[in-house]
Amino acid sequence: MKDAYEKLQDQWKRxxxxxxxxxxxxxxxQTQEPARAGRVSAAISxxxxxxxxxxxxxxxxxxxxxxxxxxxTDPVQQANIxxxxxLYEDMDAVSSEENRxxxxxxxxxxxxxxxxxxxxxxxxxxxxxxxxxxxQKHVAAARRKAGxxxxxxxxxxxxxxxxxxxxxxxxxxxxxxxxxxxxxxxSRGDTVPDGFLYQYYPIEKQREFARFLAKYIGFSFERGCxxxxxxxxxxxxxxxxxxxxxxxxxxxxxxxIFSVIHEAGHGIYEQDIEDSVAGTVCGVDLSMGVHESxxxxxxxxxxxxxxxxxxxYGKLQSAFPGQLGQVSLQQFVxxxxxxxxxxVRTEADELTYSFHIMIRYELEKRLIDGDIRPRELPKLWKxxxxxxxxxxxxxxxxxxxxxxHWAQGSFGYFPSYALGNAMAxxxxxxxxxxxxxxxxxxxxRLSVIRExxxxxxxxxxxQKSMDQILKDATNExxxxxxxxxxxxxxxxxx
Amino acid sequence: MKDAYEKLQDQWKRxxxxxxxxxxxxxxxQTQEPARAGRVSAAISxxxxxxxxxxxxxxxxxxxxxxxxxxxTDPVQQANIxxxxxLYEDMDAVSSEENRxxxxxxxxxxxxxxxxxxxxxxxxxxxxxxxxxxxQKHVAAARRKAGxxxxxxxxxxxxxxxxxxxxxxxxxxxxxxxxxxxxxxxSRGDTVPDGFLYQYYPIEKQREFARFLAKYIGFSFERGCxxxxxxxxxxxxxxxxxxxxxxxxxxxxxxxIFSVIHEAGHGIYEQDIEDSVAGTVCGVDLSMGVHESxxxxxxxxxxxxxxxxxxxYGKLQSAFPGQLGQVSLQQFVxxxxxxxxxxVRTEADELTYSFHIMIRYELEKRLIDGDIRPRELPKLWKxxxxxxxxxxxxxxxxxxxxxxHWAQGSFGYFPSYALGNAMAxxxxxxxxxxxxxxxxxxxxRLSVIRExxxxxxxxxxxQKSMDQILKDATNExxxxxxxxxxxxxxxxxx
Numbered sequence: 001m002k003d004a005y006e007k008l009q010d011q012w013k014r015x016x017x018x019x020x021x022x023x024x025x026x027x028x029x030q031t032q033e034p035a036r037a038g039r040v041s042a043a044i045s046x047x048x049x050x051x052x053x054x055x056x057x058x059x060x061x062x063x064x065x066x067x068x069x070x071x072x073t074d075p076v077q078q079a080n081i082x083x084x085x086x087l088y089e090d091m092d093a094v095s096s097e098e099n100r101x102x103x104x105x106x107x108x109x110x111x112x113x114x115x116x117x118x119x120x121x122x123x124x125x126x127x128x129x130x131x132x133x134x135x136q137k138h139v140a141a142a143r144r145k146a147g148x149x150x151x152x153x154x155x156x157x158x159x160x161x162x163x164x165x166x167x168x169x170x171x172x173x174x175x176x177x178x179x180x181x182x183x184x185x186x187s188r189g190d191t192v193p194d195g196f197l198y199q200y201y202p203i204e205k206q207r208e209f210a211r212f213l214a215k216y217i218g219f220s221f222e223r224g225c226x227x228x229x230x231x232x233x234x235x236x237x238x239x240x241x242x243x244x245x246x247x248x249x250x251x252x253x254x255x256x257i258f259s260v261i262h263e264a265g266h267g268i269y270e271q272d273i274e275d276s277v278a279g280t281v282c283g284v285d286l287s288m289g290v291h292e293s294x295x296x297x298x299x300x301x302x303x304x305x306x307x308x309x310x311x312x313y314g315k316l317q318s319a320f321p322g323q324l325g326q327v328s329l330q331q332f333v334x335x336x337x338x339x340x341x342x343x344v345r346t347e348a349d350e351l352t353y354s355f356h357i358m359i360r361y362e363l364e365k366r367l368i369d370g371d372i373r374p375r376e377l378p379k380l381w382k383x384x385x386x387x388x389x390x391x392x393x394x395x396x397x398x399x400x401x402x403x404x405h406w407a408q409g410s411f412g413y414f415p416s417y418a419l420g421n422a423m424a425x426x427x428x429x430x431x432x433x434x435x436x437x438x439x440x441x442x443x444x445r446l447s448v449i450r451e452x453x454x455x456x457x458x459x460x461x462x463q464k465s466m467d468q469i470l471k472d473a474t475n476e477x478x479x480x481x482x483x484x485x486x487x488x489x490x491x492x493x494x
Numbered sequence: 495m496k497d498a499y500e501k502l503q504d505q506w507k508r509x510x511x512x513x514x515x516x517x518x519x520x521x522x523x524q525t526q527e528p529a530r531a532g533r534v535s536a537a538i539s540x541x542x543x544x545x546x547x548x549x550x551x552x553x554x555x556x557x558x559x560x561x562x563x564x565x566x567t568d569p570v571q572q573a574n575i576x577x578x579x580x581l582y583e584d585m586d587a588v589s590s591e592e593n594r595x596x597x598x599x600x601x602x603x604x605x606x607x608x609x610x611x612x613x614x615x616x617x618x619x620x621x622x623x624x625x626x627x628x629x630q631k632h633v634a635a636a637r638r639k640a641g642x643x644x645x646x647x648x649x650x651x652x653x654x655x656x657x658x659x660x661x662x663x664x665x666x667x668x669x670x671x672x673x674x675x676x677x678x679x680x681s682r683g684d685t686v687p688d689g690f691l692y693q694y695y696p697i698e699k700q701r702e703f704a705r706f707l708a709k710y711i712g713f714s715f716e717r718g719c720x721x722x723x724x725x726x727x728x729x730x731x732x733x734x735x736x737x738x739x740x741x742x743x744x745x746x747x748x749x750x751i752f753s754v755i756h757e758a759g760h761g762i763y764e765q766d767i768e769d770s771v772a773g774t775v776c777g778v779d780l781s782m783g784v785h786e787s788x789x790x791x792x793x794x795x796x797x798x799x800x801x802x803x804x805x806x807y808g809k810l811q812s813a814f815p816g817q818l819g820q821v822s823l824q825q826f827v828x829x830x831x832x833x834x835x836x837x838v839r840t841e842a843d844e845l846t847y848s849f850h851i852m853i854r855y856e857l858e859k860r861l862i863d864g865d866i867r868p869r870e871l872p873k874l875w876k877x878x879x880x881x882x883x884x885x886x887x888x889x890x891x892x893x894x895x896x897x898x899h900w901a902q903g904s905f906g907y908f909p910s911y912a913l914g915n916a917m918a919x920x921x922x923x924x925x926x927x928x929x930x931x932x933x934x935x936x937x938x939r940l941s942v943i944r945e946x947x948x949x950x951x952x953x954x955x956x957q958k959s960m961d962q963i964l965k966d967a968t969n970e971x972x973x974x975x976x977x978x979x980x981x982x983x984x985x986x987x988x
Contacts, residue, residue, distance in 0.1 A: 020538045024519065024522060033735060036714075037734045040734050043507075051512065222528055225528050240533075
């Protein structure tokens with residue numbers, strides 16, 4: 001006779017399988033689905049989303065969760081029950097009909113956003129953005145817990161425990177410390193030669209090198225594969241089937257190279273979830289902040305360092321002898337670390353990146369509070385970019401239409417990027433006290449770094465919160481000072 | 495307020511989406527899934543199969559089907575209700591637990607079959623084959639209708655209305671007519687030079703040409719895509735997303751070329767289902783006989799003809815100038831139509847192909863009847879191959895272990911291939927009365943042929959049975975004489 005917890009696990013298996021199907025569709029749509037399939041596939045996805053809801057919200061699960069509410073003492077079981085309870089509540093707050101309507105609205109909005117981008121016309125996107133905001137506020141109102149603002153509820157959906165109050169303080173600190181640093185760097189006016197990064201780089205060669213890089217940092221091709229898509233991304237079907245995609249530009253080397261390190265960082269995290277966790281409620285829907293900490297740790301902290309490229313640069317030169325044969329290792333590393341304020345988040349360097357997030361944070365917070373209206377966005381966007389970065393977007397596509405997140409209805413997601421950066425720096429600080437990271441990089445011993453992260457971060461999946469992972473690994477919850485120190489050390493004094 | 499039929503359609507949408515997910519997993523497993531993913535993916539597939547069963551077999555569907563049993567007059571609605579009723583009954587006959595056990599047994603058997611092939615050891619596979627037969631007989635017993643034998647029930651699962659009695663007669667006719675023809679061809683002892691087909695053919699070039707061929711015969715890459723797998727296959731996620739795969743051999747040209755024509759034939763059929771049918775119960779699980787009729791029509795009747803290659807051969811020569819530059823069009827067409835009895839079904843020519851099917855038909859019929867036991871198969875296999883084709887398999891892999899079908903628990907499937915061949919010839923006979931097929935082929939006007947088939951066969955999906963399609967298109971139900979005549983005309987008199 002199965003006990004209630006075992007029965008809940010059986011229920012979970014069904015949910016898990018449907019989630020895997022949803023994720024596989026997500027991968028497929030972006031990497032190989034034929035052009036004309038879109039509308040029908042969207043209908044299938046909406047059905048699967050409803051199917052998923054039905055697998056979560058049903059009398060059996062309600063009964064089991066009620067029965068398991070108290071009395072379970074095993075911490076792993078507790079964590080699983082808590083996550084399942086949360087999943088249940090979040091889905092129960094939105095009816096099947098509303099859920100479908102939301103999916104359809106988001107699909108329509110993404111398509112409208114794509115059209116608007118083609119015409120560089122924000123006006124075309126604005127009305128549906130209004131609708132999206134209202135719909136998401138409606139969902140948040142149904143999910144909201146006592147004392148939360150609507151935006152708090154949204155934030156909590158992406159990063160548990162990170163409220164507006166806490167993020168206000170976090171971003172205030174970043175702004176106070178990084179603002180002057182950025183001004184200092186800009187006023188130094190160093191010009192870093194980077195023209196060699198913008199030559200003809202054959203895509204076949206880039207593809208080969210990207211594959212090599214993913215493997216080099218530790219992404220397993222026995223438990224994963226690589227594809228190509230418009231925007232690089234990572235998706236885990238399960239921990240033995242993790243997929244990363246990249247996008248290559250014929251005229252630029254940097255995006256393809258650093259995107260693959262970024263995505264492989266995400267991928268390694270998913271591959272390293274312990275088998276005993278992977279099939280449980282805590283094996284999926286990992287914290288986005290922790291996820292970004294891993295991807296950006298690999299991409300930036302390690303991936304743009306001199307030590308990392310020391311054993312690798314010769315290989316890169318051999319792949320592109322005409323383009324890089326005359327460029328030294330130092331010149332290459334300088335170029336990929338240049339600071340240059342610009343209007344586009346995904347092209348931002350490490351120092352300016354947080355300002356892109358702050359602008360979005362400030363705007364979406366006010367949008368949800370009802371303090372500003374979508375039609376004011378272009379003006380406010382421009383003002384904030386001018387204020388923080390001293391640049392103006394040359395178009396809507398370079399401005400308020402650049403990110404897909406809001407079109408997908410994802411409000412409260414952007415802060416995860418900044419939290420991830422800070423977490424990465426905090427982990428790195430601790431790692432340097434325990435390991436000779438530079439030496440490991442120079443000797444190409446990436447597996448030691450991966451093992452370190454696996455032991456402290458990856459293997460737990462979502463059994464631990466971001467704060468708990470940091471507390472256990474570094475003796476502190478998230479502290480922005482490590483990130484600030486890291487950036488100061490890297491960029492101050494030229 | 496929705497009526498019962500509309501409610502049934504809503505229920506169907508859920509089933510349809512889960513089926514799409516199952517199909518996508520099927521595609522994925524064979525074309526790109528990472529090596530280590532297998533076991534976990536099998537667990538996901540088993541969950542989705544159970545999920546599918548739950549979406550079909552439930553009180554709501556039972557109630558709706560009961561309500562709709564009488565009184566519906568629209569023939570399209572009738573066809574959908576009838577198919578749904580059948581689906582319900584088939585799934586209801588197997589409990590959720592049995593369904594899971596069957597999936598697991600089949601997965602285990604396929605894996606065992608793969609291992610057994612590696613060692614060329616039938617003994618290793620034999621015990622699980624026994625179990626599979628018992629399990630499938632158990633399922634058939636639960637599904638069986640009055641007056642059916644167990645094997646009848648299995649056959650009906652693949653081709654409605656085709657009983658053992660009817661197939662006995664069908665194969666008897668084939669054997670009687672084709673046996674002497676084959677003996678005649680063999681005794682003529684013509685030697686057709688075909689060595690040029692077995693040279694080094696670079697895979698990249700084959701891939702390119704295969705893609706061209708698929709498009710040439712009418713497969714749409716806007717509504718489909720191509721991949722690579724160990725065994726070529728076709729899967730439809732829906733009619734706007736149909737996928738075909740191919741397999742290339744460095745040392746042989748023929749398999750890659752003719753497999754793609756075969757699979758594109760399957761693919762065109764799925765792409766051509768009318769939109770109004772595609773989203774309904776009759777838009778999926780098409781008749782395997784009709785499917786094979788389309789694939790084999792394109793592959794053999796058209797694809798191996800002189801007229802087909804007349805406008806194309808120059809292009810093939812340009813792709814492989816070193817290999818085919820000195821080979822004439824006539825030599826090429828002769829070579830790909832040579833008759834040569836061999837032990838392997840998938841490498842068989844058109845004339846010997848039916849004998850491969852007859853052997854399997856005879857054996858599986860007796861296996862299900864309990865007349866023979868799996869351990870006797872190797873001996874009987876050898877005897878029948880000697881008797882019908884005058885050849886002996888050199889190994890188990892070339893013999894009884896060559897096909898995956900039985901390992902998957904698919905008994906009653908093989909006859910579909912023969913039915914498909916016969917149907918293709920019957921359609922072709924009629925087509926030639928209405929169109930100048932040779933002229934169309936020589937002029938590369940494949941779209942006219944596709945339209946002809948779309949109008950008469952493809953667009954209906956499963957709204958019509960194989961017999962009904964043939965009756966409406968040719969004024970007769972399936973008649974083997976057209977197939978026999980076609981083969982006689984092609985192969986008699988050298």
